[in-house]
Amino acid sequence: MDGSAARTGTTTTALELGADERRRLFGHVLELIERHAEGVRDLPGTPVADPYDIRRHLERYDFDGAMTPEAVLGDTAAMLRRWTVHTTHPGYFGLFNPNPAPLGVLGDLLTAAFNPQLAAWSHGPAAAEIDRHVVAYLGERLGLPGDPVAGHFTSGGAEANLTGVLLALTRTFPEVGEEGVGALPGRPVLYASAESHLAWLKIAHMCGLGRGAVRLVPVTPDLRMDPAALAEAIAADRARGLLPFLVVGTAGTTGAGVIDPLHDLADLAETEGMRFHVDAAWAGAAALSDRLRPVLDGIGRAHSVTLDAHKWLSMPMGAGTFLTPDAAGLRETFRVTTSFMPDEISGATDPYASSAQWSRRAIGLKLFVTLATVGRAGYAQVIERQTDLGAYLRGRLTGIGWRVLNDTPLPVVCFTNARDAQAHDAARLEAVARRVLDSGRAWISLTSLAGTPALRACITNFATTEADVDSLVGELARA
Ligand SMILES: *Cc1c(COP(=O)(O)O)cnc(C)c1O
Numbered sequence: 001m002d003g004s005a006a007r008t009g010t011t012t013t014a015l016e017l018g019a020d021e022r023r024r025l026f027g028h029v030l031e032l033i034e035r036h037a038e039g040v041r042d043l044p045g046t047p048v049a050d051p052y053d054i055r056r057h058l059e060r061y062d063f064d065g066a067m068t069p070e071a072v073l074g075d076t077a078a079m080l081r082r083w084t085v086h087t088t089h090p091g092y093f094g095l096f097n098p099n100p101a102p103l104g105v106l107g108d109l110l111t112a113a114f115n116p117q118l119a120a121w122s123h124g125p126a127a128a129e130i131d132r133h134v135v136a137y138l139g140e141r142l143g144l145p146g147d148p149v150a151g152h153f154t155s156g157g158a159e160a161n162l163t164g165v166l167l168a169l170t171r172t173f174p175e176v177g178e179e180g181v182g183a184l185p186g187r188p189v190l191y192a193s194a195e196s197h198l199a200w201l202k203i204a205h206m207c208g209l210g211r212g213a214v215r216l217v218p219v220t221p222d223l224r225m226d227p228a229a230l231a232e233a234i235a236a237d238r239a240r241g242l243l244p245f246l247v248v249g250t251a252g253t254t255g256a257g258v259i260d261p262l263h264d265l266a267d268l269a270e271t272e273g274m275r276f277h278v279d280a281a282w283a284g285a286a287a288l289s290d291r292l293r294p295v296l297d298g299i300g301r302a303h304s305v306t307l308d309a310h311k312w313l314s315m316p317m318g319a320g321t322f323l324t325p326d327a328a329g330l331r332e333t334f335r336v337t338t339s340f341m342p343d344e345i346s347g348a349t350d351p352y353a354s355s356a357q358w359s360r361r362a363i364g365l366k367l368f369v370t371l372a373t374v375g376r377a378g379y380a381q382v383i384e385r386q387t388d389l390g391a392y393l394r395g396r397l398t399g400i401g402w403r404v405l406n407d408t409p410l411p412v413v414c415f416t417n418a419r420d421a422q423a424h425d426a427a428r429l430e431a432v433a434r435r436v437l438d439s440g441r442a443w444i445s446l447t448s449l450a451g452t453p454a455l456r457a458c459i460t461n462f463a464t465t466e467a468d469v470d471s472l473v474g475e476l477a478r479a
Contacts, residue, residue: 093457107366127362143300150327153363157281193225252283257412262298285312435479
């Protein structure tokens with residue numbers, strides 16, 4: 001019997017570990033993590049995974065008997081090692097899934113262990129104010145007005161974008177909150193570029209607007225939303241009796257890292273009396289660098305912004321943010337009162353009544369710990385270095401005769417070795433990508449830019465070096 005059990009005179013339950021056991025197991029897990037970090041470079045970046053293999057492996061867990069924690073933790077880590085695309089591998093030139101910063105992992109461990117409940121401010125005042133402090137800082141760096149900038153952490157960009165649509169609907173059509181969209185004299189429609197993140201379709205479905213309410217506006221040859229096409233689409237929809245209510249600008253498209261003309265979109269939204277949301281899920285992190293922040297110029301004019309900390313800020317998932325000057329609008333959108341929740345504290349906002357989630361993890365704490373430790377300059381250095389590596393990759397690729405198809409200041413490179421439009425062949429490029437993946441040294445993907453297939457490599461891991469870029473270029477040349 002350990003000390004705490006002796007003190008309370010009870011026997012320990014299965015879930016309660018004694019202090020010595022806890023220390024030993026925490027140490028054990030740290031050892032597993034360290035071993036993985038040290039060995040990840042030698043692991044294949046791409047798992048050979050078959051759902052039936054994994055299910056067969058899992059059959060040993062029928063949960064009928066107890067096992068030792070070492071056996072379970074060790075095997076769980078082994079499964080993760082074997083059957084995961086290792087985004088912690090420096091050769092992962094992937095989909096904005098970063099190597100999680102160790103400081104962020106440590107912050108997240110504190111969150112998991114203290115488990116503050118942020119549904120009501122009064123249950124987790126420290127963590128609630130930490131979240132608010134970080135949200136306000138990010139909003140201020142983006143140039144949003146508001147004293148402070150409001151918002152909250154989300155599970156990710158998709159939830160933040162959903163929040164943007166709900167807030168815009170509520171502000172534009174106040175009756176929607178009680179009567180629903182069916183009570184409106186027409187169908188509300190929203191506009192995003194054809195290169196935007198297509199979660200907009202799911203979001204329109206979830207909001208009861210229907211997927212057909214999303215207008216995917218054509219892009220100009222540089223893959224940015226065409227403001228003239230947007231103006232035309234809005235006019236045509238109005239003529240049909242539809243109700244345009246929201247323009248979405250993407251700052252850093254998922255495929256090509258392209259930034260829509262934010263000022264043009266803001267101007268148009270203003271003229272049309274529409275709301276303006278900017279999805280900066282990935283590239284919003286550039287706000288932390290004075291050198292790169294100008295690429296986001298115009299973002300401060302948005303009614304709301306999405307910025308994921310689990311992308312370019314290298315936090316463990318999930319860590320999105322929704323940022324807005326409109327605190328009152330959030331309270332109106334998510335208002336609810338219950339008899340069982342604690343009363344609101346004067347001067348504080350209860351997250352459950354101003355965001356989509358109810359029970360809420362202290363998501364911002366890991367970013368707080370990291371930001372406070374490395375400072376903005378530390379983050380800026382990482383982001384600028386990754387940007388420089390992107391430029392280096394672009395130069396190396398053109399040096400060996402590949403063509404870069406996207407124009408962006410951000411470290412995502414879309415490229416092909418096809419000489420002309422006829423030669424663009426997705427199957428051939430896919431075979432190249434497969435060869436690179438099979439080498440085990442690098443992970444890249446296949447994408448399509450306005451219908452043109454391309455290979456895509458993104459500097460998403462802060463541990464990636466010039467040597468890793470050289471190694472990717474070498475594999476591409478061989479493939
Ligand atoms: C990743 C991404 C999203 C979705 O964010 P999640 O965090 O995956 O939910 C939305 N928009 C853009 C531009 C993205 O890159």
